[in-house]
Amino acid sequence: MNAELEAKRARLSLVERELLQLGTRYDLAMSAFRFDEARDLQQRIGGLERERAELLATLPPATPRSPGAPIPVRVGKRPPGRRRRPSAR
Numbered sequence: 001m002n003a004e005l006e007a008k009r010a011r012l013s014l015v016e017r018e019l020l021q022l023g024t025r026y027d028l029a030m031s032a033f034r035f036d037e038a039r040d041l042q043q044r045i046g047g048l049e050r051e052r053a054e055l056l057a058t059l060p061p062a063t064p065r066s067p068g069a070p071i072p073v074r075v076g077k078r079p080p081g082r083r084r085r086p087s088a089r
Helices: 002-031 036-059
Strands: none
Touching: 002 036
16 A cells, blocks of 8 residues: 555656646747647646646645744844934934
8 A cells, every 4th residue: 555655656746747847848839839839738738637636636635744843934134224313302
């Protein structure tokens, strides 16, 4: 059972990587007015999106981060500001 889940996760990773690459190629084809190529890529993207949905439906949901886990925060320098002059009263 565990090996089967790992195989599905690996396939899901491959499908998502290929979807990313095909999406980039689709955008390039559309911007170059190569509509026949873009249509073929869109059909391949549609098939992979269906496969991805099926894989996601069969896999258990990913474990969310525990609410007590620290959230990484980046602290940087403050930009220098103008100094306020004391008011003359």
